[in-house]
Amino acid sequence: MAEPDDQAASNPGPGRAGALNDDWREPWLSKLVEDPTKIPNVKLLCGYLTDSPDKEAVRVFFDPEMSWCIDVPKDAILHRESCSKATSALGGSYLWIDRGAWSTCKTYRRQY
Numbered sequence: 462m463a464e465p466d467d468q469a470a471s472n473p474g475p476g477r478a479g480a481l482n483d484d485w486r487e488p489w490l491s492k493l494v495e496d497p498t499k500i501p502n503v504k505l506l507c508g509y510l511t512d513s514p515d516k517e518a519v520r521v522f523f524d525p526e527m528s529w530c531i532d533v534p535k536d537a538i539l540h541r542e543s544c545s546k547a548t549s550a551l552g553g554s555y556l557w558i559d560r561g562a563w564s565t566c567k568t569y570r571r572q573y
Contacts, residue, residue, distance in 0.1 A: 537562030
């Protein structure tokens with residue numbers, strides 16, 4: 462059942478006090494959230510990173526067949542985390558980019 466309001470959910474109750482130790486924050490979020498009062502304007506990409514012909518960009522393939530990719534300007538990349546082998550046997554990366562830069566990314570698709 463939902464709490465009647467956010468304030469009720471934040472009040473400590475039985476079993477809540479002291480449930481978190483000092484390292485409960487997700488380390489990668491600190492790379493993206495500079496001001497906790499603002500939600501960052503980011504876009505998450507998941508794929509395989511390699512060089513782009515454009516030296517100012519990184520190429521991201523979205524599938525192992527390399528059927529489509531985009532070139533992301535390096536200055537639009539806010540943070541990168543590696544995918545675990547449990548998540549993706551081939552590895553790969555999570556890449557957070559500035560959402561405003563999405564329109565400047567160049568898309569390429571293999572023609573079949």
